[in-house]
Amino acid sequence: MKITYDSSVDAAYIEFKSAKEVTTIRLTEDVAIDLGANEEVIGIEILNASKHLSLDKKEPYIILEKLKAKVA
Template sequence: MKITYDKDVDALYIEISRKKAIESDEVEKDVIVDYDENDNIVGIEVLNCVKKNKDKILPALKEIEKVSV
């Protein structure tokens, strides 16, 4: 699993599998789930991540940046 955050567009992506996504579904506002050819979840994208959850997300993102470096 890999977690990335793009601060330019305020999007968090959780990569669950390296398989290619062939379909995506917005399961709720600003939450998109990517599926492979067998309908397995390969990733989850959260748009407007910090904007909606600033107090909860910012500390976690700082920890992710430390681990990703």
């Protein structure tokens, strides 16, 4: 899993796995889900992320519980 945040556009993306082709389903104006083959969830896009995720745009952070982190 990979989580990215772009403060210049205030967008977050949670990628569960990579896929060459996805179908995007927009749940709200700010939230979309990318589906791959067999309708498996590939990723979630969140626009206006600082509002929806209570992020500090200058210093966003996440808390990982019971997970190991790999720095890319």
